[in-house]
Amino acid sequence: MTNRALPVLTVLAVLIALWYAATVWMNATWVFDQAARAGQSVTWAEVVPQTMAQDRPLLPPPHQVASELWKGIAGKKVTSKRSLVYHGYVTFRGTMMGLTLGIVLGIALAISIVRFRVMEMSVMPWAIISQTIPIVALAPMILTLSNQMGIDSREVPKAIISAYLSFFPVLVSMVKGLRSPDQMQLDLLKTYGAGEGATFWKLRLPASMPYFFASLKVAVAAALIGTIVGELPTGAIEGLGARMLIGSQFGEPLIMWSALFAAALLAGGLIVIVGGIERLANTRMGVRP
Amino acid sequence: MIWFWGALGFWAAAWAANVAAVRLGLAQHRVGRLGIALLFGVTLLVVWEGYVRGFQVSPVILPAPTAIAAKFATSLPTLWADFVQTVVKGALSGFAIGVGAAFVTAIAIDRFPFLQRGLLPIGNFVAALPIVGLAPILVMWFGFDWHSKAAVVVIMVFFPVLVNLVAGLQATERMQRDLMSTWSASYVQSLIKLRLPAAMPFFFNGLKIASTLALIGAIVAEFFGSPIVGMGFRISTEVGRLGLDMVWAEIVVAALAGSALYGLIAFLERRVTFWHPSQRQ
CATH class of the missing domain: 1.10.287 (Helix Hairpins)
Structure with a gap:
């Protein structure tokens, strides 16, 4: 463990040191400007502490971001509109809805593609092309569309965007996974007199599980990106994406940075959870490391 | 009916x-x-x-494809200006810089095992983060013109390419590397003759992921401020005016640009990695 942790910690330390250096470099201009306006001259020894504690820094130093993040997570009541836990939960809920929708869609398409050759020929090329379309182009429109169709909930457009991004990795892996049993295994089931349904439940589906979990890691990251992007231009008032937008519009860099790091924490948490589920499923299904 | x-x-x-x-x-x-x-x-x-x-x-809910095609045909100059601003200036320049930087970093990581063990877990983690969130910050730093869009694209493209290329550089087999050393090939020689070619399938995988991300980054960054030209700008303003046919026309442009970029990468992949089993006819 120490063998693996040491290089990671070293690189992290170097990155944080670089960050501090960049903070001084980027924020110093403002300090010099202020001093010049006041008709004073400042030495570097005075500049450096001032770059660390501005209200609206160009680049906030790590400790300022960390304290803002801590204030947002632990310093406010969870129900408060300024609590990052609250906004994080909104984003998490959107991600889960989108991911569920994406998984259902991906698996359903994969099953029909594996079952019917004509589906593969017709749908698969368009599924690939659908991913080359930058979905964010659709985001503002999906919102107006669902508004005019009488859906008031802001959750639905977000879920659609994140499902659109997350269904594709699931589809591709599931097609591969459902096809992964080799001829020998299929022949064996045939000698047992298994029908198509039984082959599917007893062989194809279990065989596809490793592929499914591998794609789930990609899908959950994509779903989170989709949800945040869905919160950006859609005039949402809740969620981490909306926090970033508010920070951007009101010129409050600290809000932006703390929302960004909260999103990073959420992403890390989701990846850990998916990894845990994968390991659990693997042990249940008798996979040995 | x-x-x-x-x-x-x-x-x-x-x-x-x-x-x-x-x-x-x-x-x-x-x-x-x-x-x-x-x-x-x-x-x-x-x-x-x-x-x-x-x-x-109603056309403010869903315009018909013929209406979109008509709008597309009549507003070609606008669409072209938006395309140049967003795709050529923002996305493609950022894509080139990001891929170049990732390439150099990947080789540096590969040369020094310490960096590999230190940077790779971090790179893997960052590749899964919602980097689009950096867009408002970068717009604040680099201004409203295409430079900030290119900066967002650089960061979004960098990590997927880096992670894939580093994985690719490790894809050679012991036997092949041993063979190179029996020929007393230097590090550079074996890098150029063996390991970079072997890494190409992984590299192109990363490029394909990056090509979609590049367009997403360039368009999202425009939602946070842009000059009065650009696909993201046009989409957000036309949605406000309920000019949905124009929005769809922009989406068609985005789809064409995305597919063309992907197609170009797939074409290059077939040319470069013709030896790989997945490319053989």
């Missing part, structure tokens, strides 16, 4: 034609496969058109 039922009839007929085509074995040929996929795409458009006309859906 006749429109809608006509469209449904067309859908049924086209589907039957596709089923028959697959049965007859047309799918064995490339032309046949292309035809089947195209017929399916056309069917979707026809059903869309029939639905809009049959139920007289």
Whole structure:
């Protein structure tokens, strides 16, 4: 463990040191400007502490971001509109809805593609092309569309965007996974007199599980990106994406940075959870490391 | 109503034609496969058109494909200006810089095992983060013009390419590396002759992921401030004016640009990694 942790910690330390250096470099201009306006001259020894504690820094130093993040997570009541836990939960809920929708869609398409050759020929090329379309182009429109169709909930457009991004990795892996049993295994089931349904439940589906979990890691990251992007231009008032937008519009860099790091924490948490589920499923299904 | 039922009839007929085509074995040929996929795409458009006309859906909710095509044809100069601003200046320049930086970093990581153990877990983690969130910050730093969009694209593209290329550089087998050392090949020689070519399938995988991300980054960054030209700008303003036909025209441009970039990368991949099993005919 120490063998693996040491290089990671070293690189992290170097990155944080670089960050501090960049903070001084980027924020110093403002300090010099202020001093010049006041008709004073400042030495570097005075500049450096001032770059660390501005209200609206160009680049906030790590400790300022960390304290803002801590204030947002632990310093406010969870129900408060300024609590990052609250906004994080909104984003998490959107991600889960989108991911569920994406998984259902991906698996359903994969099953029909594996079952019917004509589906593969017709749908698969368009599924690939659908991913080359930058979905964010659709985001503002999906919102107006669902508004005019009488859906008031802001959750639905977000879920659609994140499902659109997350269904594709699931589809591709599931097609591969459902096809992964080799001829020998299929022949064996045939000698047992298994029908198509039984082959599917007893062989194809279990065989596809490793592929499914591998794609789930990609899908959950994509779903989170989709949800945040869905919160950006859609005039949402809740969620981490909306926090970033508010920070951007009101010129409050600290809000932006703390929302960004909260999103990073959420992403890390989701990846850990998916990894845990994968390991659990693997042990249940008798996979040995 | 006749429109809608006509469209449904067309859908049924086209589907039957596709089923028959697959049965007859047309799918064995490339032309046949292309035809089947195209017929399916056309069917979707026809059903869309029939639905809009049959139920007289208001154009502020869903414009018909013909209306979008008409708008596309009449506003070509605007669309071209937006395309140049967002795709050529923002996305492509950022894509080139990001891929270049990732390439250099990957080789540095590969040369020093310490960096590999330190940077790779971090890179893997960052690749899964919602980096689009950096867009408002970078717009604040680099201003409203295309430079900030390129900066967002650089960061979004960097990590997927880096992670894939580093994995690719480790893809050679012990036997192959031993063979190189029996020929007393230097580090640089074995890098250029063996390991970089072996890494190319992974590299192109990363490029494909990056190509979509590049367009997403460039468009999202425009939502946070842009000059009065650009695809993201046009989309957000036209949505506000309920000019949905223009929005769809921009989406068509985005889809064409995305598909073209992806197609170009796939073409290069076939040329460069012709030896790989997945590319053999």
